[in-house]
Amino acid sequence: MCRGPLVRILAAATAVALVSSCAVRTDQLARNPGTVRMALNGWVGYEASAEVLAYILREEMDYQVQLVRVDEQPSWQAIDQGVIDVIVENWGHEDLMELYGPEGNGTVVDGGPNGNEGVIGWYVPAYVAEEYPEITTLEGLRENTDVFRTAETGDRGEFLGGAPGFVTQDQGMINAFGLDLEIVFAGSEPAQITEVRRRYAAGEPVLFYFYDPQWLQEELDLVKVDLPDHEEGCDADPDSVPCDYPAYDLNKIFRAGFVEENDPAYRFLDNWTWTNADQNEVARMIADEGLDPTEAAEIWVRENPDVWRPWLPEGFGNR
Known part of the structure; x- marks a missing residue:
């Protein structure tokens, strides 16, 4: 055969x-x-x-x-x-x-x-966390969204998304946490990785949606932002999500x-x-x-x- x-x-x-x-x-x-x-x-x-x-x-x-x-x-x-x-x-x-x-x-x-084991969250490069140690907490992030301002987002900090079709509750989290952030979608996983690597090589600040398993996690030194733990039902209203993503088996x-x-x-x-x-x-x-x-x-x-x-x-x- x-x-x-x-x-x-x-x-x-x-x-x-x-x-x-x-x-x-x-x-x-x-x-x-x-x-x-x-x-x-x-x-x-x-x-x-x-x-x-x-x-x-x-x-x-x-x-x-x-x-x-x-x-x-x-x-x-x-x-x-x-x-x-x-x-x-x-x-x-x-x-x-x-x-x-x-x-x-x-x-x-x-x-x-x-x-x-699937983990979705918000990440920053380790060099950003070293310069602004409090930025990996919700309160610290709220006080430092200006660090992530770009020409595209003006007075608001940029949150770099991946592909719009991915599992995401980012806008609901931004709303619930009262963060002065604007989502900019890279458009695809490869495009997002290219942009993150570019900024990482240049030492530029970037806050972005990311996940594991993902091979780039082993190449770059990234830090996950510590947000309120996911609890059952906390994401029921997609317009206001006061919690992090759940862990996925x-x-x-x-x-x-x-x-x-x-x-x-x-x-x-x-x-x-x-x-x-x-x-x-x-x-x-x-x-x-x-x-x-x-x-x-x-x-x-x-x-x-x-x-x-x-x-x-x-x-x-x-x-």
Whole structure:
């Protein structure tokens, strides 16, 4: 049996159009049993996970893999419509689980943790924290927002966002904390990283939305701003959020029909977990070293058989 190709589909706009239509739900339509359709969300850490999984599915298990590039929320809609089988890194989205999970449409299933621990927060470079030690507290930040003024924001401090489609409650936090800040979106993860690295190299102040797992955390010396802890319900009003982001045990989301089929591809993905360090290693090769994603995945797989071989379902371990 020949190994199937990896197909990358640039489908953000297509998927949105597809899943927002009034077509009959296709979750019950049979997929090609030799193909796995995986959402590919727009940050390099997710891509690192997806590429490694796709490489192993192809090279060790003889599956074809379609990586469908699509934003977070449309990924769930695509699973509901039956055109994607798995999201490999989900950041919360309890509202979507209510809509599409067992208490809603019943078309998606919580696949359990993928091993990554997700942290979202506000960060500054360590040199900013050294110059203004109080700036990493809420009161200190409130008194020093002028440090982050730019030509674009004028009398207000700049808060550098990433991609508008990411999980974010930043405006609600700015409102609730009474901070004289204006959000400026970089537009994408790569654009934000480029801007943060530029300012870091120049020793310029920058306050920005960021997260872990993320390979840049291991390159730059960053300090997370200490904000009031997240408590259940504190983010209920998106216009006023008086708390930090929650911690996330990142998880997998499966199409219900894919789980019911229970074939080796599902069992492999169900078995899969890895660490933030694993993901960051692959993500750095892609984003910082400029390797082709498949090449980065191949290198990691070749160097870490003790990590990934236990993910293989029975019957594939000796290949």
